[in-house]
Amino acid sequence: MERIFCILIGYIFGMFQTAYIYGRVKGIDIRKHGSGNSGTTNALRTLGKKAGAVVLIVDILKCMLAIFICEFIFGRSNPEMLYLFKIYAAAGAILGHNFPFYLGFKGGKGIAATGGLILSFHPWFIPVGVGLFVGSIFITHYVSLGSLLVYVGFITQMLFLGQRGFFEMSNAHLTEMYLITVLLAVMAFYKHRENIGRLLNGTERKTYIIKKNKPD
Numbered sequence: 001m002e003r004i005f006c007i008l009i010g011y012i013f014g015m016f017q018t019a020y021i022y023g024r025v026k027g028i029d030i031r032k033h034g035s036g037n038s039g040t041t042n043a044l045r046t047l048g049k050k051a052g053a054v055v056l057i058v059d060i061l062k063c064m065l066a067i068f069i070c071e072f073i074f075g076r077s078n079p080e081m082l083y084l085f086k087i088y089a090a091a092g093a094i095l096g097h098n099f100p101f102y103l104g105f106k107g108g109k110g111i112a113a114t115g116g117l118i119l120s121f122h123p124w125f126i127p128v129g130v131g132l133f134v135g136s137i138f139i140t141h142y143v144s145l146g147s148l149l150v151y152v153g154f155i156t157q158m159l160f161l162g163q164r165g166f167f168e169m170s171n172a173h174l175t176e177m178y179l180i181t182v183l184l185a186v187m188a189f190y191k192h193r194e195n196i197g198r199l200l201n202g203t204e205r206k207t208y209i210i211k212k213n214k215p216d
Helices: 002-014 018-025 040-047 048-076 081-100 111-121 126-139 143-162 173-193 192-203
Strands: none
Touching: 002 048, 002 081, 002 126, 018 040, 018 048, 040 048, 048 081, 048 111, 081 173, 111 126, 111 143, 111 173, 126 143, 126 173, 143 173, 143 192
16 A cells, blocks of 8 residues: 555656746747657757756656655655655656646656656665766767666666665565566656667767757
8 A cells, every 4th residue: 555655646746747837937838849848858958958957956856755755654664665665656756757647648758757766765876877867968968868877777776786685675575676666767768769769870869068959
Protein backbone atom coordinates (compact mmCIF):
# COMPACT_ATOMS: atom_id res chain seq x y z
CA MET A 1 0.00 0.00 0.00
CA GLU A 2 2.87 2.39 0.79
CA ARG A 3 4.21 1.92 -2.72
CA ILE A 4 0.89 2.94 -4.26
CA PHE A 5 0.71 6.05 -2.09
CA CYS A 6 4.27 6.99 -3.04
CA ILE A 7 3.43 6.72 -6.74
CA LEU A 8 0.23 8.74 -6.30
CA ILE A 9 1.96 11.46 -4.29
CA GLY A 10 4.73 11.62 -6.87
CA TYR A 11 2.25 11.74 -9.76
CA ILE A 12 0.35 14.64 -8.20
CA PHE A 13 3.53 16.69 -7.86
CA GLY A 14 4.81 15.60 -11.26
CA MET A 15 1.68 16.90 -12.98
CA PHE A 16 2.73 20.47 -12.22
CA GLN A 17 3.76 21.31 -15.78
CA THR A 18 6.17 24.17 -15.25
CA ALA A 19 7.03 24.75 -18.91
CA TYR A 20 3.40 24.64 -19.96
CA ILE A 21 2.32 27.04 -17.20
CA TYR A 22 5.23 29.40 -17.88
CA GLY A 23 4.36 29.39 -21.57
CA ARG A 24 0.71 30.13 -20.87
CA VAL A 25 1.74 33.12 -18.75
CA LYS A 26 3.68 34.33 -21.80
CA GLY A 27 0.69 33.69 -24.03
CA ILE A 28 1.79 30.53 -25.82
CA ASP A 29 1.24 26.79 -25.62
CA ILE A 30 4.81 25.50 -25.54
CA ARG A 31 3.62 22.15 -26.84
CA LYS A 32 2.92 23.87 -30.16
CA HIS A 33 6.37 25.40 -30.45
CA GLY A 34 9.85 24.07 -30.96
CA SER A 35 10.05 20.35 -30.29
CA GLY A 36 6.54 20.31 -28.80
CA ASN A 37 7.97 18.98 -25.56
CA SER A 38 6.88 20.47 -22.24
CA GLY A 39 10.29 20.45 -20.59
CA THR A 40 13.43 22.41 -19.82
CA THR A 41 15.20 22.20 -23.18
CA ASN A 42 12.21 23.35 -25.21
CA ALA A 43 11.51 26.12 -22.69
CA LEU A 44 15.13 27.26 -23.02
CA ARG A 45 15.02 27.28 -26.80
CA THR A 46 11.51 28.71 -27.14
CA LEU A 47 11.23 31.13 -24.21
CA GLY A 48 14.84 31.93 -23.33
CA LYS A 49 17.39 31.23 -20.63
CA LYS A 50 15.32 32.61 -17.77
CA ALA A 51 12.43 30.32 -18.65
CA GLY A 52 14.78 27.39 -19.02
CA ALA A 53 16.27 28.02 -15.59
CA VAL A 54 12.87 28.39 -13.92
CA VAL A 55 11.51 25.23 -15.51
CA LEU A 56 14.63 23.25 -14.64
CA ILE A 57 14.62 24.31 -10.98
CA VAL A 58 10.89 23.82 -10.40
CA ASP A 59 10.80 20.45 -12.15
CA ILE A 60 13.72 19.28 -10.02
CA LEU A 61 12.10 20.58 -6.85
CA LYS A 62 8.71 18.96 -7.49
CA CYS A 63 10.30 15.52 -7.58
CA MET A 64 12.43 16.28 -4.52
CA LEU A 65 9.37 17.45 -2.59
CA ALA A 66 7.44 14.31 -3.45
CA ILE A 67 10.37 12.19 -2.28
CA PHE A 68 10.77 14.11 0.97
CA ILE A 69 7.07 13.81 1.78
CA CYS A 70 7.08 10.05 1.18
CA GLU A 71 10.28 9.72 3.16
CA PHE A 72 8.69 11.62 6.06
CA ILE A 73 5.43 9.65 5.98
CA PHE A 74 6.69 6.14 5.33
CA GLY A 75 10.45 6.11 5.75
CA ARG A 76 10.62 6.51 9.52
CA SER A 77 8.43 3.49 10.22
CA ASN A 78 10.07 1.37 7.49
CA PRO A 79 13.72 2.48 7.39
CA GLU A 80 14.77 -0.70 5.61
CA MET A 81 12.60 0.35 2.64
CA LEU A 82 13.56 4.02 2.57
CA TYR A 83 15.34 3.95 -0.79
CA LEU A 84 12.57 1.88 -2.30
CA PHE A 85 10.01 4.50 -1.27
CA LYS A 86 12.22 7.17 -2.83
CA ILE A 87 12.28 5.33 -6.13
CA TYR A 88 8.51 4.86 -6.15
CA ALA A 89 7.89 8.54 -5.33
CA ALA A 90 10.29 9.61 -8.07
CA ALA A 91 8.69 7.18 -10.52
CA GLY A 92 5.31 8.76 -9.80
CA ALA A 93 6.71 12.27 -10.28
CA ILE A 94 8.36 11.32 -13.57
CA LEU A 95 5.17 9.66 -14.79
CA GLY A 96 3.16 12.73 -13.79
CA HIS A 97 5.60 14.97 -15.63
CA ASN A 98 5.69 12.82 -18.76
CA PHE A 99 2.01 11.88 -18.87
CA PRO A 100 -0.23 14.48 -17.15
CA PHE A 101 -3.81 13.32 -17.64
CA TYR A 102 -5.25 16.85 -17.82
CA LEU A 103 -3.03 17.68 -20.81
CA GLY A 104 -3.91 14.57 -22.75
CA PHE A 105 -0.93 12.70 -21.30
CA LYS A 106 1.42 14.95 -23.28
CA GLY A 107 4.16 16.33 -21.06
CA GLY A 108 7.95 16.26 -20.95
CA LYS A 109 10.67 13.64 -20.95
CA GLY A 110 11.29 13.50 -17.21
CA ILE A 111 14.99 14.36 -17.07
CA ALA A 112 14.72 17.38 -14.77
CA ALA A 113 12.49 15.32 -12.47
CA THR A 114 15.13 12.59 -12.61
CA GLY A 115 17.59 15.22 -11.45
CA GLY A 116 15.39 15.63 -8.38
CA LEU A 117 15.66 11.89 -7.79
CA ILE A 118 19.45 11.94 -7.99
CA LEU A 119 19.74 14.96 -5.68
CA SER A 120 17.43 13.32 -3.14
CA PHE A 121 18.51 9.69 -3.35
CA HIS A 122 21.93 9.84 -1.68
CA PRO A 123 24.79 12.39 -1.75
CA TRP A 124 27.12 9.87 -3.36
CA PHE A 125 24.99 9.88 -6.51
CA ILE A 126 25.15 13.64 -7.00
CA PRO A 127 28.74 14.09 -8.30
CA VAL A 128 28.38 11.35 -10.90
CA GLY A 129 24.95 12.47 -12.09
CA VAL A 130 25.84 16.17 -12.27
CA GLY A 131 29.23 15.42 -13.75
CA LEU A 132 27.85 13.24 -16.54
CA PHE A 133 25.07 15.67 -17.43
CA VAL A 134 26.97 18.95 -17.26
CA GLY A 135 30.21 17.52 -18.61
CA SER A 136 28.63 15.92 -21.66
CA ILE A 137 26.66 19.08 -22.48
CA PHE A 138 29.73 21.33 -22.29
CA ILE A 139 31.76 18.88 -24.37
CA THR A 140 29.18 17.81 -26.99
CA HIS A 141 26.35 20.36 -26.52
CA TYR A 142 23.83 17.52 -26.80
CA VAL A 143 21.29 17.71 -23.96
CA SER A 144 19.77 14.39 -25.01
CA LEU A 145 23.10 12.60 -24.71
CA GLY A 146 23.71 14.05 -21.26
CA SER A 147 20.20 13.04 -20.20
CA LEU A 148 20.70 9.42 -21.23
CA LEU A 149 24.16 9.24 -19.68
CA VAL A 150 22.62 10.29 -16.37
CA TYR A 151 20.52 7.13 -16.36
CA VAL A 152 23.45 4.96 -17.35
CA GLY A 153 25.46 6.37 -14.47
CA PHE A 154 22.58 6.09 -12.01
CA ILE A 155 21.90 2.44 -12.79
CA THR A 156 25.59 1.58 -12.70
CA GLN A 157 26.04 3.20 -9.28
CA MET A 158 22.91 1.62 -7.89
CA LEU A 159 23.93 -1.88 -8.97
CA PHE A 160 27.49 -1.43 -7.75
CA LEU A 161 26.50 -0.12 -4.32
CA GLY A 162 23.46 -2.34 -3.96
CA GLN A 163 25.42 -5.53 -4.50
CA ARG A 164 27.84 -4.43 -1.80
CA GLY A 165 25.13 -3.96 0.81
CA PHE A 166 25.23 -0.18 0.76
CA PHE A 167 21.44 0.23 1.02
CA GLU A 168 21.03 -2.37 3.80
CA MET A 169 18.00 -3.86 2.06
CA SER A 170 16.86 -7.42 1.52
CA ASN A 171 17.60 -9.01 -1.83
CA ALA A 172 13.91 -8.92 -2.70
CA HIS A 173 13.69 -5.17 -2.09
CA LEU A 174 16.95 -4.59 -3.92
CA THR A 175 15.67 -6.48 -6.95
CA GLU A 176 12.46 -4.45 -6.84
CA MET A 177 14.43 -1.21 -6.70
CA TYR A 178 16.64 -2.32 -9.59
CA LEU A 179 13.56 -3.17 -11.65
CA ILE A 180 11.89 0.21 -11.10
CA THR A 181 15.11 2.00 -11.97
CA VAL A 182 15.54 0.01 -15.18
CA LEU A 183 11.94 0.72 -16.16
CA LEU A 184 12.53 4.44 -15.63
CA ALA A 185 15.63 4.23 -17.81
CA VAL A 186 13.72 2.35 -20.52
CA MET A 187 11.05 5.06 -20.45
CA ALA A 188 13.69 7.78 -20.72
CA PHE A 189 15.32 6.08 -23.71
CA TYR A 190 11.89 5.59 -25.30
CA LYS A 191 11.00 9.26 -24.83
CA HIS A 192 14.34 10.14 -26.44
CA ARG A 193 14.00 7.68 -29.32
CA GLU A 194 13.87 10.44 -31.94
CA ASN A 195 16.86 12.15 -30.33
CA ILE A 196 18.78 8.88 -30.40
CA GLY A 197 18.05 8.54 -34.11
CA ARG A 198 19.33 12.06 -34.76
CA LEU A 199 22.41 11.44 -32.62
CA LEU A 200 23.22 8.37 -34.66
CA ASN A 201 22.89 10.14 -38.01
CA GLY A 202 24.52 13.37 -36.83
CA THR A 203 21.49 15.66 -37.12
CA GLU A 204 20.70 16.18 -33.43
CA ARG A 205 20.40 19.85 -32.54
CA LYS A 206 23.04 21.26 -30.22
CA THR A 207 22.21 23.45 -27.24
CA TYR A 208 24.62 26.15 -26.11
CA ILE A 209 24.37 27.32 -22.52
CA ILE A 210 26.59 30.36 -23.02
CA LYS A 211 25.76 31.28 -26.61
CA LYS A 212 22.27 32.26 -27.67
CA ASN A 213 20.26 29.37 -29.11
CA LYS A 214 18.64 29.99 -32.45
CA PRO A 215 14.85 29.57 -32.44
CA ASP A 216 13.31 26.56 -34.17
